Amino acid sequence: MSLSNAFFAIIKRDLVLALRRRSEIANPLLFFVLVITLFPLGIGAQPHLLQAIAPGIIWVSALLAAMLSLDSLFRSDFDDGSLEQILLSSYPASILVLAKVIAHWLVTGLPLLIIAPLLAVFLGMPSHSLGILLLTLLLGTPVLSLIGAIGVALTVGLRRGGMILSLLVLPLYVPVLIFASNAVEIASTGLPVSAQINILIAILVMAVVLAPWPTAAALKMSIN
C-alpha cells in the first residue's frame, strides 16, 4: 500500500461518512440560502441597492457558512480516537490532513457553488457576472477550508472552541473576501478581472502547499 492509497482511502472514508450523516452537507447549505434570503427581507424593495451589494452578500454568506461547517472537520475523529490513528500512521500527517480537507470541501464547499447561481439571480445579479462569481467561489472556498483547518486543528482540543475559532479564522479570510467580491463587482461592469482571478489562484496554490503543515502540527499538539 502506498501514500496515494492512504490519501484516497481517507477521502473515500470521509465522503461515505458525510453521506451517512446528511446534516453535515445540508446544514451549511441551508444556512447559506437562509442568510442570503434575509437580506432582501431586511433591505426591502430596493432592487438596485440589492444588485449592487449582491457579490458582497454572497461572499460574506459563503464565508460564514464555511466557518460554521469547519467544526465537523476534525471533531468526530478527535472524539472517537480516529485522529490518533491517522496521526500514528507512518505516512506524512500533512498529506493525510490534506485528504481530509479536500473531502470536507467536496461536502461543504462544492454544494455552495451549485446553489450560488440560483441565489445570484434571486439578488438580481447581471447574468454576465455569474461565471466570474462561480469562478471566484471555485477558487476561494477551498482556501476557506484550508485556512480554516489550521484554526480547527488548534481549537479541537478545547471544550468551547467555537468562538475562538471564528476570531482566529475570520480575519484570515479577509484577503479572499476582498479579491473575490471585488472581481464579481468589476465583472458586472464588464471590465476585465484577470488580476483578481490570478491573485485568487495564487492564494489557493499557496494555501494548498502551506496550510497542511501547520494543520498537522496543530493536531499533534491538540491530541497531546
Place this chain on the structure above:
Amino acid sequence: MDLKETVRLQAKQLTCIRDDRVLFAGLSFELNAGHVLLLEGKNGSGKTSLLRILCGFREPDEGELLWGGDSINDGQYHADMAYVGHLDGVKKELTVFENLKVSLALGVPGRYSILDALTRVNLANYDDVLVQALSAGQKRRLSLARLLITDNKLWILDEPFTSLDKQGIALIETLMIEHCATGGMIVLTSHHDIELHDVVVQRINLS
C-alpha cells in the same frame, strides 16, 4: 534472526511532568523482541502518559526513546508500532469492514487479511454491520483486530481488556502470546492479572 536481536525499544531516563507534578523521573527500561512490558501503578500514576510518550503524542520532559538505536521521531518507528488506546478509534457510522479497510490503507499489510482477522477475534459475519450496532466488547475486539491486519512489531495497548468478557480476555491473551512468539513486543497497562505462558513479562511499577 539478526533483526530480532537488534531492533528493540530503549527508554533512557524518561521524565514526565504534568501540571507541575512529577509523574515519573529517571525511568529507564529496555524491551527486547518477544517480551512484554506491563506497566502497573495506581490511577493517576502516569501509565497512560507513559504510553502516550511511547506513541510520540507527547514529548518526554527529559530523556529519550530509541527504537533499534534511532530516535523514535525519525525512521522506522511509526511503521513498526500500533496503538490501541482508551478510545476505540473506529467510526460508528462505518461498517466493520470499512473501518478495517481504512486502517489497512494507513499501515503496512500484515499477516492476516481483514476477514481472517475478524474470524480470529470472533467477529466473523459481522463485516457489513455498522459499528454503532456493536456492543462495547465487540468494538474493543474490532479495534484489536486492527493489530492483526497491519504488520507491527510493537503493540502499545492501554487497558486492552476493558469491557471484554472472560473468553474475550483469553482470546486477546492468546493473540499476545502468538505475537511474542513471532518476535513481536508489547507494552501494556492492565488492571487485570494477565496470564501469558512462555512469555517474558517485565513489570514496571510507576507508583
